[in-house]
Amino acid sequence: MKGKFWWTLIGGIIAGAYGPDLIASKAAQKGFRYITAGAMIARDRILADSEKIQAAASDIAADAKEITQRYYDRCDEASKEFEDAVD
Numbered sequence: 001m002k003g004k005f006w007w008t009l010i011g012g013i014i015a016g017a018y019g020p021d022l023i024a025s026k027a028a029q030k031g032f033r034y035i036t037a038g039a040m041i042a043r044d045r046i047l048a049d050s051e052k053i054q055a056a057a058s059d060i061a062a063d064a065k066e067i068t069q070r071y072y073d074r075c076d077e078a079s080k081e082f083e084d085a086v087d
Contacts, residue, residue, distance in 0.1 A: 022028055
């Protein structure tokens with residue numbers, strides 16, 4: 001456990017000393033640009049897919065409402081026929 005602490009401490013010191021220089025380098029900036037571009041592409045694809053899913057879900061909901069309305073209409077008709085038969 002103590003060995004892990006020392007390696008973490010040494011790693012932190014090295015990252016603190018050389019980190020800003022590495023981040024400011026041209027190669028690192030180029031890498032960050034590609035990573036950011038990849039994230040933006042992924043975001044756009046996810047948004048496009050979510051729009052497709054929302055459109056499909058609204059179609060399903062509309063169909064379900066229509067089916068439900070037909071069910072209640074048939075129930076009302078059956079109820080009226082039953083009342084007519086009883087009278």
